[in-house]
Amino acid sequence: MSKLGIAIVGTGMIGAVHRRAALLAGAEVRGVAASSPQRAQEVAQAWNVAHAYRDIEEVVSDPQVQVVHVCTPNHLHRAMAQAALEAGKHVICEKPLATTLEDAQALAALAARTGLVATVPFVYRYHPVVREARARIAQGELGPLHLIHGSYLQDWLLDPASNNWRVDPSLGGTSRVFADIGSHWCDLVEWVSGERFAEVSAAFATVIAERGAVTGQSFTTPAAGGTTQAVSSEDVATAMLRTSAGTLASLTVSQVSAGRHNRLWFEIDGARASVAFNQEDAERLWIGRPDQREDSFVRGPGAGSAEQRRLSVLPAGHAQGYGNCFEAFVADTYRAIAGEQPEGLPTFDDGLRSARIVTRVIASARSRAWTAID
Numbered sequence: 493m494s495k496l497g498i499a500i501v502g503t504g505m506i507g508a509v510h511r512r513a514a515l516l517a518g519a520e521v522r523g524v525a526a527s528s529p530q531r532a533q534e535v536a537q538a539w540n541v542a543h544a545y546r547d548i549e550e551v552v553s554d555p556q557v558q559v560v561h562v563c564t565p566n567h568l569h570r571a572m573a574q575a576a577l578e579a580g581k582h583v584i585c586e587k588p589l590a591t592t593l594e595d596a597q598a599l600a601a602l603a604a605r606t607g608l609v610a611t612v613p614f615v616y617r618y619h620p621v622v623r624e625a626r627a628r629i630a631q632g633e634l635g636p637l638h639l640i641h642g643s644y645l646q647d648w649l650l651d652p653a654s655n656n657w658r659v660d661p662s663l664g665g666t667s668r669v670f671a672d673i674g675s676h677w678c679d680l681v682e683w684v685s686g687e688r689f690a691e692v693s694a695a696f697a698t699v700i701a702e703r704g705a706v707t708g709q710s711f712t713t714p715a716a717g718g719t720t721q722a723v724s725s726e727d728v729a730t731a732m733l734r735t736s737a738g739t740l741a742s743l744t745v746s747q748v749s750a751g752r753h754n755r756l757w758f759e760i761d762g763a764r765a766s767v768a769f770n771q772e773d774a775e776r777l778w779i780g781r782p783d784q785r786e787d788s789f790v791r792g793p794g795a796g797s798a799e800q801r802r803l804s805v806l807p808a809g810h811a812q813g814y815g816n817c818f819e820a821f822v823a824d825t826y827r828a829i830a831g832e833q834p835e836g837l838p839t840f841d842d843g844l845r846s847a848r849i850v851t852r853v854i855a856s857a858r859s860r861a862w863t864a865i866d
Contacts, residue, residue, distance in 0.1 A: 495520040496826055497556040501548060501572055502526070502563030503535040506586060510561045511539060512815070513822035522557050525550070548572050552579035559829065562586055565663045566671075570595040573610070577602050582609040582829050584822065587675060588850065589843030591665035596840075596847035603840040611825045612843035614679045616756060617836050618817035618824075620791045620803040621777035625760070625767045626684045626836075627797035628779075634762025640681055640733075640741035642758030644673045645749040649727065652720070653704040661725055667854050668725035670696070673756075674745040674853070675846045681758050682845075683836065687735035689849060691864050694856040696726035699748060731853060736866065754814075775811055799835055 496519040500507050503526040511521055523543025526532040532544035545551045551560060552575050560576035562569055562585040573585045583603070589612055590596040603610035616622065628634065648654065658664040658672055665671050682688055702720040727748045733741040746752070752772075759768040759778075766780035779787040792808030793801050803820055806812055824834035849865055856863035 496558050496829065497522045498559040498561060499545065499551045499554065499557045500524045500561045500563060501551060503531060504563065507563040509818055510563055510584070510822070513819045514561065516819050517823040517826050519559070519826065522554060548575045552576050552581055558582060559584065565657045566591050566665050567663050570599060573599050574602060577606050577608055577610065580606070580608070584611050584613065584825055585843070587612050587614065587843060587846065588665060588671050589840060589847055593847050593851040596844045600840040600844040609825060609828045610840040612838050612840060613818065613821055614676060614838040614842060615814070615817040615821045616676055616680050616771065617683055617838060618803055618820040619769070619771070619774050620800045620812065621774065621789060622680065622684060622769060623799035623803060623836070624777050624789055624796045625769060627799065628767065629685060629760065633765055634760065634767065635764035637685060637687065637737070637739045637760060637762050639761040640685060640739060640758065642677060642681065643744040643755070644677045645752035645755045646673065646747045647750050647752050649747040650750055652700050652702065655703045655706060659703060659723060659725055664725065667850055669727060669745050669747050670729040670853055671850045673747070674729060674731070674743060675850055677743055677745070677756060677758065678849050679838065679842060679846055680756070681741065685760055687737050687739055689733045689741070689865050690736040691862050692731050692733045692853055692856050693862045694729060694731040694853045696857045697728050698723055698725065699727045729857070774813055
């Protein structure tokens, strides 16, 4: 079977992650497109790929490209993904799928009409112990759910000198911290728990009013000194949510929490047991039980649910992490292109669901009122 030919549009940090995952999944990177033809040439040379495309039109005109990976700033997602789908290419589009609900709806509808594989990297679904948590809840081990709570905390924008295109609403979208990382938590918790959020009461705060005017790549050391500019997007967000089954949930999201580099954490409490997951300790699933008992399920290929075992590509004690999740997601996307139906593969429909939640969270934060989601 011939290798899939792929093109990567966007060559920042996440573009490099896509490239590695694609290569490990057996694809051929045919070329790259970037913010300028010169940048594309530089990256094509560094990555040792054949083509530096001028623009998205040249990408989708290449008959040897079957899959387009959209890794651009958020405001370009719709145009890039739409051009690829209309040209008959399968698409992996970074989240958020789009910066408006209307654009996300248009992309999801287009993907459905074309029948092409179109996925969004909600890759935290691919932690093996997350699959274990989902399986235990589906089997009824926790009993009826009583409470869902958690947070997603980072610190890479704590320094006022730090800036990035995500901070600018014209590039990243109206919401920053909730759309960027709160969306991951909501997707993960809905998928694991099996319950959908029905209404929300949210609040946003911008705690750093001005930032350095020089922007840098995500998660990089900020440039010191220089001019500053006003900030309008939120640094922190909180949300109270209620599922359609009536379960209450609470979420705190921040990109200014010192020492929390990428701490996605959730706990789901049921009538008979609880489970908790911490992405900064992703090898273990905490399980709380009555009568002062608790357990830890340790990731590994020798026990647990079938999906947990499938995604445990290394023995217990040999840590897996974010990179492995991304690699499994890309591999599952390519398996779907080959006609398989991998469990839990996040599609444009999931990207649309996320856009709907984010839109309602923004509306709630503005109105200071409970707001319906569905």
